[in-house]
Amino acid sequence: MQISVTRRLPASQPLVLAAAVSLCFAASVPALAQTAVGQSLAPIVITGARFDAAAGMAPIGATVITADEIRRAGVSDVNAAIRKIGGVYGRNSLDGSPDFGLDLRGFGTNSSQNLVVVVDGVRVSESELSNVILSTIPVETVERIEINRGGASVLYGEGATGGVINIVTKRPVAHSAGGSMTAEVGQFRERELRGTVHQGWDGFAADGAVDARHNDNYRANNNYKQVDVSAGAQWFSKEGRMGFRYEGAREDMRFAGSLSEDQFNANPRQTFTPNDFGSLDSDRLTGFITRRIGNLDLAAELSHREKTSKGTFVSSYGVYAADATSKQTQFSPRLRQLGEIGGMTNEVVAGLDLMRWNRVTIADASGYSSHVEATQRSKAIYARDEIKFDPAHNGRLAAGVRRELFDKDYNDGFGSQYNIVQGLNAWELQGSYAVLPALEAFAKAGQSYRLANADENTLTPTGKPLQSQTSHDLELGASYGDAARKITARIFRSNVANEIFFDPTLNHGNGANTNLDPTRREGFELDGEARVAPDWTVIGHYQHVKATFRAGVNAGREMVLVPKNIVTARLAWTPADGQSADIGAQWVDQQRYGADFSNDCSAQMPSFTTFDARYARKLGQWELSVAGLNLADKHYFSQAFACRGSIYPSDGRQLKVAARYDF
Template identity: 45%
Template sequence: MPNVLVTGSRFASDPAFAPIGAAVITADDIRESGVTSVNEALRKIGGVSGRQALNGSEDFALDLRGFGSTSDQNMVVLVDGIRLSESEQASAVFSAIPIESVERIEVVRGGSSVLYGEGATGGTIQVITKRPARNAGRGTLFGEVGSYNYRTMRASAARDWNGLSIDVNLGAVRTDNYRRNNALSEENFSGVLQKAFDGGRVGIRVASATQNYRLPGGLKLSDFAADPRAASTPASYGSLDVRRYTLFAERRVGSLDFAAELSRSERTSRIEFGTFLNGYQGNVTQFSPRVRWLASSAGIRNELVAGIDHSRWDRAGFVGNTSNGVQSASATYLRDELRIGDWRLAAGVRHENFDKTYSDPTAFFGSSNSYRISQSLNAWELQSAWAVTRKAELYAKAGKSYRMPNVDDNAVVPVANQPLAPQQSRDFELGATLGDDKGKLVARIFRHDLTQEIFYNSMTFTNVNLDPTRREGFELEASGRIAASWRASASLQHVKARFTEGPSAGREMVLVPRNTASVRLNWLPGGGHSGNLALRWVDTQRFGDDMTNACSQRVPSYTVLDGRYAYRRGPWEFALTGTNLANRSYYSSAFGDPFTMGQCNGGVYPEAGRQLRASARFEF
């Protein structure tokens, strides 16, 4: 199969049909920066805002458009077209994606429900993995040690024999992490066996991730000031096992491209908070056949895509959890894109049906113990782009996206056994791209008007539908070469997240910094040397339970400096990496204490202090 650039239509496409307004992180960007995980690449190269995972892993909570504590539920993550985002209040496990296997990462900000369904209001993150070159092989061995007893080993190998190829990746992490009772052990495996032939390919992908972690809990502000490394829950811990199996096929017949994936995901989670035990086994089966028609006539190029997405999710509780839930979803979508000279026009629609059942015979007072409900939703999009010159493009997007309340959202609601209404959003975006690879500036302004936004109200201990809310703001991205051996990039996001109607009209949403910014300098003088410095700044934000905006205390702003130096000689690369080099004491998550009625003096989750690491990489 030929190398391609983009997958904006859920098919491999040429640059003529690149996703409008998308940002792409390439394998070269990843290698040049020295990042060691997909999540880190998104934060440090892509400028995506993130906050520390509570379990101490690299799965930072990412936020594309200012959704705060529900950001992972308003963003869809995919690997080679397979959805990793869960049908529950759980984040996608980025750490299960080996960084050595990544060809590129495509970030599309804003509503994307036509192609990707529920939860795509904030946008999508699509990870595309490498395919071995024909009759060639490659491999990598990587080891790293660092502060807080950090150790990691990774190995990858790929080989092709006349179109029959295999790609295997292994990884393991051990660390005590910055805080006490926050140790993490993690093992990952992924493997792909595929056969490529003229006009198509077939294959199977297997992946697994296992995490065992300790949970340090939140701190009061006074405890954070006295010792940010302290733990408030020394007896809490958890584990997570994720396994995924995928069959995939692609075939071109004349002007038609056919593709399909059949995947099965199995997820087992266990957690203990003191004497509270909880566990569940969740399974997801997805089937996604689709077809694309490409045509060209009289200078007009057309791409028409139609497809079906069917999924079945079920979860059974154990170890103190008696809940059981099932959700089936079936969707059809159609999207057409025309390229007429310097103009691109695209339109798409989606219809999706959901059937959900739930039971929990021992549910506590106020919780749901049984319901059955069917819901359906529609999404649409209109997009246009105009290449003003070879180095300037203007574009506009409008659409409707949605998020469906999941089994965790409906477990604890204001009225027991009455599931929440679906969240819907009207999405608008205007953008411009100026320049080329030597120097580029991207500017976007956006607005998302939401109704029935799904949110956890910590004052009532229930999930609720909010009065109408809005996210609006702008994003700037710039990159370019500033000297022979220096390249710079920067990003800025400004977002206002607030209520627009009801008793709370004008109040700010919580855990959403109004401004975030990053600057990165890459040094490539030649002779095997390389280095980079990255500066990130995050504005103040409201505590997670300050929905009334009554707290005088806010999560303070912070600035973090990271750096890396590497030397490459032959197949070897040696590197020194430092994060939070100024050893700044700060936190990005704080949920307050509902028992103090919004005084906002607890629930603080400190970020890590200075960390230094040394690594070695061997390529063959």
């Protein structure tokens, strides 16, 4: 397995929380319009088919996180909002960054490669083994986050087997100006300063944001520093808009490494890799345009990202240092036609996704150097049609198809090389119908896919590239309630063939990336939200996943690093006097250690419960707040790659205070 130094290194409580649960996409847009505290947001317009859509055409079965909920919870980054408010399970990062590995529907350590993240129409999921970097997005600029669980490769391409997370930033407002400054300090020498500013004129708007943070983190040799800058400008009118956006990030981190079970129990904060460190520099420039001509909408984004990551690792074998520079260019033109057929609303969406990715890695291992180059080119065409019938019952039917071709090249300079061309197809069929005024049922079926990236194809059992992964997905669900109280339930099943995974038991115990025997994910999800009193709101999420092998030597056994049950609940207090409070809890069930494919390890990773809370007081244009993470100071871990070993401890309790000024 090739190491990516950007994000990934080698290697009665549930019942109480479940009760709380039961109570209860897109043209590119710069981050501009801000919402004053206490002022309600405009009605949410959700991007169902990579275009703005009326509420009646919102993504079927989606979970939506609003800007109000983000502000109320006091989270300081987008990743935390997805985990704490959206109920998405996250594994702590191995480099000390706030970018946890997000997992939709139980895909373990490869969860980041089985979901797609889109920001304002631009795919930001990486073409290598690394978590999506969301900490560079100013959280104050987010309008909403849409979580679409389940296969979605028709619109979003490879890697969308677990689902899609779509982040939409705030829209420009003519003749408006404002911004905010936030300062935060906390334990482990945590300090952060971030600011945003925006200005809108008649038909033109501009914005900017900066964020500087430093954290020594819970463990020794786990310091993390980051500086982010973003700026954008656009011209807009009722016919459309066009503009550009720049995003840059500079990060330095130190790697604490793993521990054995005995070492973890003795002192989870210690490190045995005190000389390991790395850095990341990333720059992205995006141009976009949208235009409406009659009932035809046209849109396109052109995005170019350059990233340089460096890492140094010291062991008894010597020093290993790597320097990798990657470039990625994407172009996504598309169109939509809205019309009527026999009195029924019809939406047709079609488009192209074109991408080229290249990476050059220069490494040195105790005097032995290497030069590795990998390239991937892809081109896709897709079409989707959705029809809305029987308005009284909000009936909807949607169908779509996608064809994508991939061309991969690899050469390590030592005779190991390949050139492969792969073609993959995706399809989907969805429908929903309000069987009662407050009860809507929905169903989804489809095929999604994923390809092995350059890191995964570097180390395989045969020395040849891996086969493509496919999944046949089925989901049935229903939503009941209204704006004050709503509950959504889903049952799902995904039969995966040739799942791409790192198996530590292969290659004489050194591990290798491989295609697993057939696997399955099936389970149940419950989302709830309720205003239980004028000043009190409760939200909750419950997920049950059974991940097993369907065939092969491990048939019937459980997949590794997949908790069977996860419960997330939050209670918010928002009186009208400028105060607010928010408390959350998450319980995570036991899961198999990362190497335990045969399920014969004498133990499982322990379950754990964590609590966080925040209290804030508004004083004019100032807001003062105090917050705590892991309030019970629980010693736990969500990453462990060997039976009772290769453990990466999660953070202990952290208290912090913040001051924000809106202008």
